[in-house]
Amino acid sequence: MAKQFACLYAIFEPFMTDHHVHALPNGIRILFKHSPSPITHCCFVLNAGSRDELPNKEGLAHFIEHLLFKETERRNTPQILNRLELVGADLNAYTTKEYTCIHASLLKQHLERAVDLFEDILFHSTFPADEMEKERGVILDEIASYLDQPEEAIQDDFEEYLFKGHPIGNNILGTPETVAVLNGDDIKQFTAANNNTHQMIFAVYGDYDFKKLVKLCEKYFGNVPENTNQKNRIAPGPISHGIYALQKPISQTHCILGGRAYPSAHKNKYGLLLLNNVLGGMGMSNRLNLEIREKYGIAYTIESNYTSLTDTGIFSIYFGTDAEKADKALKLVHKELKKLRDNKLGTIQLKQAKEKFIGQIALAEESRMSLIISMAKSLLDFNRIDSLEDIFAKINAVSADDLLEISNEIFDNDRMITLLFEPK
Numbered sequence: 291m292a293k294q295f296a297c298l299y300a301i302f303e304p305f306m307t308d309h310h311v312h313a314l315p316n317g318i319r320i321l322f323k324h325s326p327s328p329i330t331h332c333c334f335v336l337n338a339g340s341r342d343e344l345p346n347k348e349g350l351a352h353f354i355e356h357l358l359f360k361e362t363e364r365r366n367t368p369q370i371l372n373r374l375e376l377v378g379a380d381l382n383a384y385t386t387k388e389y390t391c392i393h394a395s396l397l398k399q400h401l402e403r404a405v406d407l408f409e410d411i412l413f414h415s416t417f418p419a420d421e422m423e424k425e426r427g428v429i430l431d432e433i434a435s436y437l438d439q440p441e442e443a444i445q446d447d448f449e450e451y452l453f454k455g456h457p458i459g460n461n462i463l464g465t466p467e468t469v470a471v472l473n474g475d476d477i478k479q480f481t482a483a484n485n486n487t488h489q490m491i492f493a494v495y496g497d498y499d500f501k502k503l504v505k506l507c508e509k510y511f512g513n514v515p516e517n518t519n520q521k522n523r524i525a526p527g528p529i530s531h532g533i534y535a536l537q538k539p540i541s542q543t544h545c546i547l548g549g550r551a552y553p554s555a556h557k558n559k560y561g562l563l564l565l566n567n568v569l570g571g572m573g574m575s576n577r578l579n580l581e582i583r584e585k586y587g588i589a590y591t592i593e594s595n596y597t598s599l600t601d602t603g604i605f606s607i608y609f610g611t612d613a614e615k616a617d618k619a620l621k622l623v624h625k626e627l628k629k630l631r632d633n634k635l636g637t638i639q640l641k642q643a644k645e646k647f648i649g650q651i652a653l654a655e656e657s658r659m660s661l662i663i664s665m666a667k668s669l670l671d672f673n674r675i676d677s678l679e680d681i682f683a684k685i686n687a688v689s690a691d692d693l694l695e696i697s698n699e700i701f702d703n704d705r706m707i708t709l710l711f712e713p714k
Contacts, residue, residue: 308323308324314508321491321493322493322498327497330396330397330404336484337489338484341523342480342483342523343460355390356429359383363416373406380396385462391666394407409514444544445606446461449604458599459526487514493662495661526602535709536711542610544608547607547620548707560685563685564688569594575646592609595607627697631698631701644686
């Protein structure tokens with residue numbers, strides 16, 4: 291359920307118009323949304339992720355993200371970690387296929403501490419060899435931990451099959467073999483090639499005067515050297531459908547099926563978002579949950595997800611169940627997909643689906659950190675931030691005919707891959 295809630299932000303351009311944007315001379319943009327709260331949420335988003343790694347350098351973007359919290363030219367590791375934690379703030383970061391994000395939540399009077407720290411770790415990290423070796427071990431443990439969680443590992447393996455031979459299909463963490471040999475030269479080459487200052491956003495959600503915020507950012511980010519290197523991201527090629535079964539030392543069968551989907555700027559994105567919510571999205575009343583869990587009681591977790599990237603997308607359905615029930619669960623999933631391919635939603639069904647989805651989006655606004663990160667990503671991807679009314683209008687414009695067309699394209703069995711983790 292938490293994953294589905296988070297997807298509301300990972301997928302949607304955010305929906306508030308009361309924001310300000312200012313570009314520094316070096317290209318770094320400052321995004322600000324006002325809130326009267328004493329709590330500030332801020333993030334620094336870079337348009338650089340795992341898909342930008344060169345062959346045999348898998349895991350490098352994530353490795354760099356970890357090392358940002360180590361030594362800089364003027365701080366050691368404890369000083370970096372204590373800079374915000376000593377005032378009760380929360381600091382964290384993550385890497386995706388297309389982004390690196392550092393974020394912090396703190397009391398409003400401590401914003402300058404965060405800005406100072408972000409500038410230091412992003413642009414003055416020294417990546418010392420001893421810290422690299424320590425963090426290499428941490429990441430190898432992280433990889434092993436994910437392999438022990440079949441519900442996580444199957445998603446990574448599924449994407450590898452779905453984008454075979456393309457960087458999007460690579461595991462964000464890398465592999466033990468690639469992580470073992472990453473070095474300082476790799477880091478320098480990656481940051482020089484991918485850290486384009488015109489594709490960086492520093493975003494703040496808090497109670498400030500925007501002009502004073504811009505001056506603060508000019509003080510810390512204004513002297514960052516401009517970098518205009520352009521990426522050469524290549525869209526993934528076609529795939530073949532197939533069914534794959536892997537034997538694992540597990541007690542249940544885990545299954546994921548799905549295929550490529552629409553990129554983030556596609557006209558059918560909102561239709562697929564709505565369709566995904568009907569099929570297996572937020573809440574307990576979606577079709578997959580009602581049929582597989584509530585009616586037959588053969589899966590504790592079943593959900594569908596749609597993630598859009600800049601030039602492609604991923605649609606998937608996941609469930610875990612006892613080995614002897616897996617075939618029946620899979621048949622029931624295909625039965626629900628066939629219903630959507632063969633039958634248009636009725637007028638009342640479509641109206642209810644839209645009302646439910648719009649309500650969920652509105653409620654999701656309460657997660658302010660997720661909102662400001664999503665706003666920053668929208669500015670990077672589309673150079674705009676849509677209003678809530680714009681989002682609702684796009685959802686309400688989706689017709690039953692649109693959903694039928696999308697179902698027959700995305701849920702076509704000849705376009706889908708099925709991956710099973712089966713007990714040994």
